Amino acid sequence: MAQLVYVNNPANGELIHTLQYDSEEAIVSKVESAAAAFSSWKQRSAHERAQLLNSWAKCIRENRQEIGELITLENGKPLPEALGEVDYAVSYIDWYAEEAKRIYGRTVPAHVPNKRITVTKEPIGLVAAITPWNFPAAMMTRKAAPALAAGCTFIVKPAEETPLTTIRLIELAHSVGIPEDALQYVLNEGPIVGEIFTSHKAIRKITFTGSTPVGKLLMEQSAQTVKHVTMELGGHAPIIVAKDADLNVAVEQTVTAKFRNAGQTCVSPNRLIVHEEIAEEFTKLLVDKVQTLKVGNGFDPDVNVGPIINKKGFIKIKEQIEDAVNRGATLACGNGYDIDDEKGYYFVLPTVITDIPLDAKIMHEETFGPVIPVVTFTTLEEAVTIANDSPYGLAAYFFTENYKDGLYLSENLQYGIIGWNDGAPSGAHIPFGGMKDSGVGREGGSEGIEPYLETKYLSVGV
Ligand SMILES: NC(=O)C1=CN([C@@H]2O[C@H](COP(=O)(O)OP(=O)(O)OC[C@H]3O[C@@H](n4cnc5c(N)ncnc54)[C@H](OP(=O)(O)O)[C@@H]3O)[C@@H](O)[C@H]2O)C=CC1
Numbered sequence: 215m216a217q218l219v220y221v222n223n224p225a226n227g228e229l230i231h232t233l234q235y236d237s238e239e240a241i242v243s244k245v246e247s248a249a250a251a252f253s254s255w256k257q258r259s260a261h262e263r264a265q266l267l268n269s270w271a272k273c274i275r276e277n278r279q280e281i282g283e284l285i286t287l288e289n290g291k292p293l294p295e296a297l298g299e300v301d302y303a304v305s306y307i308d309w310y311a312e313e314a315k316r317i318y319g320r321t322v323p324a325h326v327p328n329k330r331i332t333v334t335k336e337p338i339g340l341v342a343a344i345t346p347w348n349f350p351a352a353m354m355t356r357k358a359a360p361a362l363a364a365g366c367t368f369i370v371k372p373a374e375e376t377p378l379t380t381i382r383l384i385e386l387a388h389s390v391g392i393p394e395d396a397l398q399y400v401l402n403e404g405p406i407v408g409e410i411f412t413s414h415k416a417i418r419k420i421t422f423t424g425s426t427p428v429g430k431l432l433m434e435q436s437a438q439t440v441k442h443v444t445m446e447l448g449g450h451a452p453i454i455v456a457k458d459a460d461l462n463v464a465v466e467q468t469v470t471a472k473f474r475n476a477g478q479t480c481v482s483p484n485r486l487i488v489h490e491e492i493a494e495e496f497t498k499l500l501v502d503k504v505q506t507l508k509v510g511n512g513f514d515p516d517v518n519v520g521p522i523i524n525k526k527g528f529i530k531i532k533e534q535i536e537d538a539v540n541r542g543a544t545l546a547c548g549n550g551y552d553i554d555d556e557k558g559y560y561f562v563l564p565t566v567i568t569d570i571p572l573d574a575k576i577m578h579e580e581t582f583g584p585v586i587p588v589v590t591f592t593t594l595e596e597a598v599t600i601a602n603d604s605p606y607g608l609a610a611y612f613f614t615e616n617y618k619d620g621l622y623l624s625e626n627l628q629y630g631i632i633g634w635n636d637g638a639p640s641g642a643h644i645p646f647g648g649m650k651d652s653g654v655g656r657e658g659g660s661e662g663i664e665p666y667l668e669t670k671y672l673s674v675g676v
C-alpha cells in the first residue's frame with residue numbers, strides 16, 4: 215500500500231485532503247521525463263515561453279479566490295494575506311515572462327585581428343526545487359517562473375503541510391499549454407526526495423527555501439554531482455529604532471512585518487533594538503498596537519494572526535518564551551496559547567518581551583512565531599554590533615530620519631536586504647536573498663534569472 219500524505223487545516227486540525235506519496239521509482243521516472251522535456255522546451259522561442267507564462271499568470275488571476283482559500287485552508291494565514299500571496303506569486307510570473315526576452319549575450323573585442331568572440335547564455339537544464347509551507351504559492355512561482363523563462367524544465371517537491379496549492383498552480387499551468395513534462399511535482403518525505411534530487415545527474419540545479427540545516431545538507435549532497443544551488447534559508451532580522459525615528463511609522467511597520475503569517479517568515483523581525491531614550495514610549499505604542507491583533511481561524515474576517523503550522527513549530531516558540539522568562543525577562547503582552555494537542559492546532563498570542571538579556575535563545579535563534587523581544591542601545595555602533603551578532607544575514611530594518619545615520623546603518627549591517635523606514639521591502643523586481651547562514655544566491659529582479667543560465671563562450675578563428 216502506498217504511503218499517504220494527510221493535509222490538515224492548522225486552524226482546527228481537520229483533515230482537508232489525502233494524497234499518495236510517489237514511490238522512489240515514480241520520482242526517478244518523473245525526473246527523467248522532465249529531463250527529456252528539456253530539449254524541446256529550450257527550443258521554444260523566448261517570446262513563446264513568455265506568452266505561456268503570461269497565460270499562466272492570467273489563469274491564476276482568474277482563480278485568485280480559489281487559490282487564496284486553498285492557502286488559508288492548508289497554511290492557516292488570514293484570507294486577505296493569502297490573496298495577497300496569490301498576487302505576489304503571480305507578480306514573479308509577470309516579471310520573468312518579461313525577463314525571458316532579455317537574456318542577452320555579448321560580443322567581446324578579440325585580442326588578435328583574426329578572431330571573433332561571442333558570449334551566449336543557455337538554460338542550465340532540469341531544475342529541482344524544494345519549497346516550504348509558509349508561502350506555498352509565492353515560493354513555488356519565485357523558482358518556477360525564472361526557470362521556465364530561461365528555458366529550463368522544472369520539478370518541485372512542496373512541503374508536506376501545503377502540497378495542494380502547488381498542485382493546483384501546476385494544474386493551471388498545464389491547462390494553458392505549459393507542457394506537462396516540463397513542469398512537474400513529486401510528493402514524498404523531504405530526505406527521500408532530497409537524496410534523489412541531489413544524486414540524479416540529469417538535475418543540474420537545486421533551488422531550496424527552508425531551514426538552514428536542511429540547506430547545508432542539500433549543498434553537501436549536491437557537491438557529489440556538482441550542481442548549481444540557490445539556497446534561501448533562515449533569518450533573524452533585527453529592527454533598529456533610532457531616537458529620531460518617526461515612532462508611529464516604526465510601530466506600524468514593525469507590527470505588519472512581524473505578525474504577517476503569524477511571524478512564520480524568514481524576513482520576519484526577530485529582535486527590536488531600540489534607542490534607550492525612546493524605548494519606553496516605543497514599547498508602549500507597540501504593545502498597544504499588538505494588543506489589538508486578533509488571533510484565530512484565517513477565514514474569520516476579523517482575524518489578523520493565524521495558527522502556527524504544526525506542533526514542532528509551536529514547541530520551538532514556547533521554548534524560546536520560557537527561556538526568556540527563566541532568564542528574568544518580562545512579557546509585556548501576550549503570554550498565552552490556545553492549543554489542542556489531540557485535534558492538532560496551535561495558536562500563540564502575539565507577544566512582546568522586554569528586560570531580556572542578550573544571551574537569551576530568542577536573541578540568537580530564528581523564532582518563526584508571533585513573538586518579539588525588545589532590547590535597548592546607547593550608540594549606533596552598539597546597535598550594529600547587536601544586530602550583526604547572528605549567524606544569519608537575510609533582512610535587517612531600521613527607522614531613522616537622519617540621513618548620515620541611515621547611510622552608516624545601511625553600510626554596516628551585514629544583511630542582504632535592508633529596509634530603511636520600510637518594513638516591507640520584498641518584490642518580484644528586487645533581488646531577495648541573504649548573506650552568511652541565510653543562504654547563497656538571489657531570487658527576484660534581473661539577478662533571479664541568472665542562476666538558471668549557463669554562460670558559453672565561442673571563439674571563432676577567421
Ligand atoms: N527560509 C524560510 O523561509 C524557512 C525557514 N524555515 C525554518 O525552519 C524551521 C523548521 O521548519 P521546517 O518546515 O521543518 O523546515 P525544513 O527546512 O525542514 O522544510 C522545508 C522543506 O524542506 C524539506 N526537507 C526537509 N528535510 C529535508 C531533507 N533532508 N532533504 C530535502 N528536503 C528536506 C521539507 O519537506 P517535508 O515537508 O516533507 O519535511 C520542506 O519541503 C522553521 O521553524 C524555520 O525556522 C522553515 C521554512 C521556511
Ligand SMILES: O=C(O)CCCCC(=O)O
Nearest residue numbers: 348349423479480481640
Ligand atoms: O519566508 C520566506 O520563506 C521567504 C519570504 C517570502 C515573503 C517575502 O518575499 O517577503
